[in-house]
Amino acid sequence: MSNQNQLYNLLMSGNETAWTGTSWVMEYDRVFEYTHPQIKRQFEALDDTALAALMTLPTLFAYEKYVGASARVGRITGIIRRQKEFAFTFNFDNIAAPIPHDRLMQLLPALDIDPKMEVNRSHWAVKNIDLASVLHQAGLLPSTMLGPLRRPPxxxxxxxxxxxxxxxxxxxxxxxxxxxxxxxxxxxxxxxxxxxxxxxxxxxxxxxxxxxxxxxxxxxxxxxxxxxxxxxxxxxxxxxxxxxxxxxxxxxxxxxxxxxxxxxxxxxxxxxxxxxxxxxxxxxxxxxxxxxxxxxxxxxxxxxxxx
Missing domain, CATH: 3.40.50.10140 (Toll/interleukin-1 receptor homology (TIR) domain)
Known part of the structure; x- marks a missing residue:
């Protein structure tokens, strides 16, 4: 069983406005792609307890490679179940600046992101990586901690x-x-x-x-x-x-x-x-x-x- 502090959500989207709108959706069959089976087993029930645990994890909001837009760091603040998909709401962490696309491509190995297939497919993965430490070592975060974000009303x-x-x-x-x-x-x-x-x-x-x-x-x-x-x-x-x-x-x-x-x-x-x-x-x-x-x-x- 992995330490929750070492996990992060990766939300990858091919929609160039995904992280500028009011919410984002993910089809159920794209959930936990490119996720290690042991990590997947912790959350695969996707019940209220699992969703609550996933919302505590830091999240990397990234775009597919061809979009070329900057990624952001924050938290998932709400997950709504629909008939065929999840709808997300989210907040960005103000202490973490946007990550330029070229810089993110350089960090793919450290973030456990497949540079060939994963960056070309919209999906939701959970990675067994300390996101804050990777970003701090890359000079993109002032400390090795990402504090909890207060859930908006x-x-x-x-x-x-x-x-x-x-x-x-x-x-x-x-x-x-x-x-x-x-x-x-x-x-x-x-x-x-x-x-x-x-x-x-x-x-x-x-x-x-x-x-x-x-x-x-x-x-x-x-x-x-x-x-x-x-x-x-x-x-x-x-x-x-x-x-x-x-x-x-x-x-x-x-x-x-x-x-x-x-x-x-x-x-x-x-x-x-x-x-x-x-x-x-x-x-x-x-x-x-x-x-x-x-x-x-x-x-x-x-x-x-x-x-």
């Missing part, structure tokens, strides 16, 4: 398909959250044609740290009448709120044009964040980002008794 966005404009607004909100270090699970990014939408919704609500419920007038109406995907999500939310009465997992996000704000009955009385068009939209968005990162508001110092 994962947020699921629940919304109704009111209009193309509203879907674009939701996408922009998701992009803004990602730019501020919040991992977002969004159907537009994570559901492929033919996938089970109900399963995606149930998993997103269950596994995410927080759920943003974009409460437009149409959303509220569908939630009240239990219509479509919104109605299904509302049933899941209601069930979890009944089990965990004091939970703050579900955050109503108001986007409405009328002055009298509406919420589904299950969310009535809960503190909401108003992102409707107006002068306070930006400050309210910053407040939401702080909340998702669990950053408490600083209290003023407690003064002396006046008497």
């Amino acid at each position: 994962q947020t699921f966005i629940s919304y109704s398909w009111d209009s193309p404009e509203h879907r674009a607004w939701v996408t922009q909100l998701a992009m803004t959250l990602r730019q501020n270090g919040v991992e977002v699970v969004l159907d537009q990014w994570h559901v492929r044609p033919g996938e089970d939408l109900a399963h995606f919704i149930a998993r997103g609500v269950r596994e995410s740290d927080r759920v943003l419920m974009i409460c437009t007038e149409t959303y509220v109406q569908k939630a009240q009448q239990r219509q479509g995907g919104v109605g299904y999500e509302q049933m899941l939310v209601t069930a979890q709120m009944m089990r965990e009465v004091g939970t703050a997992k579900f955050i109503p996000i108001i986007r409405q044009s009328s002055h009298s704000r509406q919420l589904p009955d299950e969310l009535a009385g809960r503190m909401y964040v108003d992102l409707s068009d107006g002068p306070e939209q930006h400050s309210n968005l910053q407040h939401l980002v702080r909340e998702l990162h669990d950053i408490a508001v600083s209290l003023p110092p407690l003064g002396q008794r006046p008497f």
Whole structure:
């Protein structure tokens, strides 16, 4: 059994934008290619325990040889099971600079990467190599340690398909959250044609740290009448709120044009964040980002008794 500190993930992709987007996918039949059988046996169950262990390993995000782009070092922050593939989310380690393609080619033997076949095939391998030590000796890392990266908060966005404009607004909100270090699970990014939408919704609500419920007038109406995907999500939310009465997992996000704000009955009385068009939209968005990162508001110092 190998020491976990001596292992690293290699994610090799032929997609030139793989490490610049929101997530990345890997077909199940490409998992653990070019991995020693003894190492593979540690993780081949690919159950929750195995995936959690793999996410603790440092990861080399590389491109196939013909792409010629720089590699990055970081961690896998989330793994979502799909029908035929895994979907990954990831973070890069800021202390490790991008590795130029030519420099990476020179390090292939030290990294246990086959220079003929492996660099020409998208795959996920686990290597029995101390990645930090190799990069440090090559002058690409200031120390022989790669510290653990804090997992970004994962947020699921629940919304109704009111209009193309509203879907674009939701996408922009998701992009803004990602730019501020919040991992977002969004159907537009994570559901492929033919996938089970109900399963995606149930998993997103269950596994995410927080759920943003974009409460437009149409959303509220569908939630009240239990219509479509919104109605299904509302049933899941209601069930979890009944089990965990004091939970703050579900955050109503108001986007409405009328002055009298509406919420589904299950969310009535809960503190909401108003992102409707107006002068306070930006400050309210910053407040939401702080909340998702669990950053408490600083209290003023407690003064002396006046008497």
